[in-house]
Amino acid sequence: MRHTISLTVENKFGVLARVAGLFSGRGYNIESLSVAETLDPAVSKMTIVTNGEDKIIEQIIKQLNKLINTIKVVDLTVTGHVEREMVLIKVSASGENRTEVLRLVDIFRGKIVDVSPDTFVIELTGDEEKIGAVLNLLKPLGVKDIVRTGKVAMQRSIQHNTVDNK
Amino acid sequence: MKMNGAKIFVESLKKEGVDTIFGYPGGVVLYIYDELYHSDIKHILVRHEQGAAHMADGYARVTGKVGVALVTSGPGATNTVTGLATAYMDSIPIVVFTGQVPTNLVGNDAFQEADIVGITRSCTKHNFLIKNVKDIAKTIKEAFYIARTGRPGPVVVDIPKDVTMDSTEFSYPDDIELPGYKPTYEGHTNQIKRSIDMILASKKPVIYSGGGIISSGASKELFAFAELLKAPVTNTLMGLGGFPGEHPLFLGMLGMHGTYAANMAVTHTDMLVAIGARFDDRVTGDISEFAPEAKIVHIDIDPTSISKNVEVDIPIVGNAKSILAEMNKLLKQDKRLKGFVRESEDWKTLINQWKESHPLTYKETGKLKPQFVIERIYELTKGNAIITTEVGQNQMWTAQFYKFSKPRTFVTSGGLGTMGYGFPAAIGAKVAMPEATVIDIAGDGSIQMNIQELATAVQYKVNVVVAILNNNYLGMVRQWQSLFYGKRYSHTDMSHKPDFVKLADAYGAKGYAVEKKNDVLPVLKEALKSKLPVLIDFRVEEEEDVYPMVPSGASLKKMLLA
Ligand SMILES: Cc1ncc(C[n+]2csc(CCOP(=O)(O)OP(=O)(O)O)c2C)c(N)n1
Ligand SMILES: [Mg+2]
Numbered sequence: 001m002r003h004t005i006s007l008t009v010e011n012k013f014g015v016l017a018r019v020a021g022l023f024s025g026r027g028y029n030i031e032s033l034s035v036a037e038t039l040d041p042a043v044s045k046m047t048i049v050t051n052g053e054d055k056i057i058e059q060i061i062k063q064l065n066k067l068i069n070t071i072k073v074v075d076l077t078v079t080g081h082v083e084r085e086m087v088l089i090k091v092s093a094s095g096e097n098r099t100e101v102l103r104l105v106d107i108f109r110g111k112i113v114d115v116s117p118d119t120f121v122i123e124l125t126g127d128e129e130k131i132g133a134v135l136n137l138l139k140p141l142g143v144k145d146i147v148r149t150g151k152v153a154m155q156r157s158i159q160h161n162t163v164d165n166k
Numbered sequence: 167m168k169m170n171g172a173k174i175f176v177e178s179l180k181k182e183g184v185d186t187i188f189g190y191p192g193g194v195v196l197y198i199y200d201e202l203y204h205s206d207i208k209h210i211l212v213r214h215e216q217g218a219a220h221m222a223d224g225y226a227r228v229t230g231k232v233g234v235a236l237v238t239s240g241p242g243a244t245n246t247v248t249g250l251a252t253a254y255m256d257s258i259p260i261v262v263f264t265g266q267v268p269t270n271l272v273g274n275d276a277f278q279e280a281d282i283v284g285i286t287r288s289c290t291k292h293n294f295l296i297k298n299v300k301d302i303a304k305t306i307k308e309a310f311y312i313a314r315t316g317r318p319g320p321v322v323v324d325i326p327k328d329v330t331m332d333s334t335e336f337s338y339p340d341d342i343e344l345p346g347y348k349p350t351y352e353g354h355t356n357q358i359k360r361s362i363d364m365i366l367a368s369k370k371p372v373i374y375s376g377g378g379i380i381s382s383g384a385s386k387e388l389f390a391f392a393e394l395l396k397a398p399v400t401n402t403l404m405g406l407g408g409f410p411g412e413h414p415l416f417l418g419m420l421g422m423h424g425t426y427a428a429n430m431a432v433t434h435t436d437m438l439v440a441i442g443a444r445f446d447d448r449v450t451g452d453i454s455e456f457a458p459e460a461k462i463v464h465i466d467i468d469p470t471s472i473s474k475n476v477e478v479d480i481p482i483v484g485n486a487k488s489i490l491a492e493m494n495k496l497l498k499q500d501k502r503l504k505g506f507v508r509e510s511e512d513w514k515t516l517i518n519q520w521k522e523s524h525p526l527t528y529k530e531t532g533k534l535k536p537q538f539v540i541e542r543i544y545e546l547t548k549g550n551a552i553i554t555t556e557v558g559q560n561q562m563w564t565a566q567f568y569k570f571s572k573p574r575t576f577v578t579s580g581g582l583g584t585m586g587y588g589f590p591a592a593i594g595a596k597v598a599m600p601e602a603t604v605i606d607i608a609g610d611g612s613i614q615m616n617i618q619e620l621a622t623a624v625q626y627k628v629n630v631v632v633a634i635l636n637n638n639y640l641g642m643v644r645q646w647q648s649l650f651y652g653k654r655y656s657h658t659d660m661s662h663k664p665d666f667v668k669l670a671d672a673y674g675a676k677g678y679a680v681e682k683k684n685d686v687l688p689v690l691k692e693a694l695k696s697k698l699p700v701l702i703d704f705r706v707e708e709e710e711d712v713y714p715m716v717p718s719g720a721s722l723k724k725m726l727l728a
Pocket of ligand 2: 640
């Protein structure tokens with residue numbers, strides 16, 4: 001099963017390599033990983049999406065905890081959380097395609113961030129489902145390139161609240 | 167007071183109580199060596215940096231203190247990698263200081279640059295690159311703390327040359343700032359209580375204990391625990407010495423070359439109490455048939471060891487010593503204990519039958535037997551020596567035939583199985599404990615992997631005895647070829663090798679060759695009195711195999727017997 005893990009680490013030299021090395025050295029998968037500083041510049045937060053059987057996930061969490069620079073590990077999958085990913089999509093847009101693309105961008109509350117005579121670059125934020133849906137709709141129109149940030153995720157403050165305004 | 171980095175380095179080591187460094191100099195550590203020139207810290211100049219890492223490891227294993235090695239950048243640093251991996255697999259606290267090229271050259275493919283922090287990331291508990299002289303004291307404090315606490319392990323500290331030259335105010339920190347590192351020592355009270363209930367409800371208990379007993383100093387508590395329960399005890403290779411080898415409740419080692427009784431006992435037990443052991447594949451064999459009928463309580467300081475290979479019923483994370491002490495306290499007051507001991511009598515009768523029907527043994531032929539040599543070493547030292555081993559048959563026979571009775575007397579590379587470990591480890595042990603009798607039980611292949619340290623032993627008058635069980639083969643590999651590869655002895659013939667007696671002589675040590683049984687004891691006696699390091703070339707039966715043997719990946723009950 002797929003798990004989204006939030007990892008709080010000391011913002012120290014080589015920490016990313018330690019985390020990545022742990023996954024590669026033990027044969028665990030990383031689907032995506034994003035990392036940046038928190039409010040406290042001495043601390044970074046990573047969001048790691050991985051998959052594996054329960055036993056593997058349990059080991060991953062324990063192994064992450066074992067790293068000296070790890071401050072906290074939370075498996076968000078088992079708690080209420082929000083996840084978002086940003087994607088940049090370069091799509092062909094010439095002739096009548098242009099209005100169709102604009103319409104889709106509008107519906108999904110994306111933004112056009114770059115324009116050329118025959119392409120748009122779209123910025124879109126959302127959860128996996130939404131990004132998947134948009135990509136599916138855009139593909140027939142000619143998607144030339146995409147870049148994704150990987151997921152970022154945060155635990156909800158109130159755990160029973162499940163409203164998620166995508 | 168202002169000091170340069172090199173001086174801060176030495177002062178910090180003193181603050182950590184370091185009395186001995188195993189090292190080898192080079193360009194980038196010259197400021198440090200210049201400081202050592204005046205220092206009263208003992209420095210042992212090795213002949214190869216692998217030797218330094220293993221000596222620090224041997225020092226650590228017999229004392230429980232952190233062992234220290236110091237080497238130069240590039241090749242000096244990479245030469246320690248096997249030593250680090252060895253210490254890592256066996257959870258041994260050492261700190262290896264590696265010199266590094268000056269900070270402005272790091273990343274430049276400079277002369278003798280190696281990314282040792284990158285290289286050793288997966289074979290150290292943690293590692294550091296110091297970029298500023300202000301961080302030396304703090305980093306050394308953290309390195310020693312990390313090495314010796316929690317589940318111990320090796321730490322690398324990489325120090326660029328300019329950092330040792332720069333100056334700053336020296337003050338050794340009192341506190342450690344490691345927000346993410348808080349090992350658990352106290353076992354969960356409820357889990358402990360539940361485990362007592364589970365144990366006392368069983369009829370066929372077995373205690374399976376490993377290196378955690380040694381590293382946490384829990385052998386007294388283990389002894390009391392076993393005595394209270396009157397439960398049989400089996401040890402892993404790393405656990406030997408944690409329980410008296412001649413005790414009636416002792417089953418010997420379990421696993422691939424474990425005793426018949428130990429392997430049968432874990433196969434049929436209904437209650438396995440695992441303490442400071444990690445269900446390694448050499449121990450469990452086919453994991454699906456390991457202790458199939460048992461409930462399992464697993465005590466370990468490292469949460470990642472728990473439920474990694476085997477699902478357990480009650481995990482208890484913490485220090486084995488304090489957890490066992492707590493369990494003993496509860497057991498003493500428990501009214502169910504008497505009944506439990508009575509109820510498990512039949513089980514022990516069965517175990518004793520296994521012990522009697524299949525003791526460890528070997529066939530006498532006309533030739534000198536390796537097991538015979540080890541028995542004589544045991545007889546002569548009465549279990550009071552520190553024994554190190556190399557890897558292969560020599561190691562397994564030692565584990566079987568030397569009845570270790572005290573913790574920290576058996577020094578062997580268990581997890582990594584490093585040939586060439588035993589001799590430098592013996593030197594490290596003897597440097598730490600000059601009064602102790604230290605014997606490396608070696609193979610003719612392994613001893614050639616770090617034989618250069620004989621010069622070190624002679625120079626510093628570290629009078630260890632190396633008992634080479636010379637079978638003219640890479641014996642353990644030959645055994646596998648014999649059993650599983652149609653006796654095709656592909657590249658395991660070791661008959662081309664130096665004359666060990668002359669070799670010892672060339673190094674300024676003392677050499678003996680022994681072919682006859684009757685000469686074993688007299689030569690050993692002489693060796694133990696020697697004022698020089700000794701190599702004894704025991705010409706043993708060439709194609710002797712180690713039994714019992716569980717073929718790799720097979721169930722423990724499928725033992726091949728002699
Ligand atoms: C550094 C290293 N290389 C290879 C091996 C694989 N290996 C395991 S045992 C063994 C044979 C050891 O021969 P020897 O030292 O003569 O011991 P014996 O088994 O004959 O007692 C080998 C090659 C190893 N354990 N370590
Ligand atoms: Mg041999």
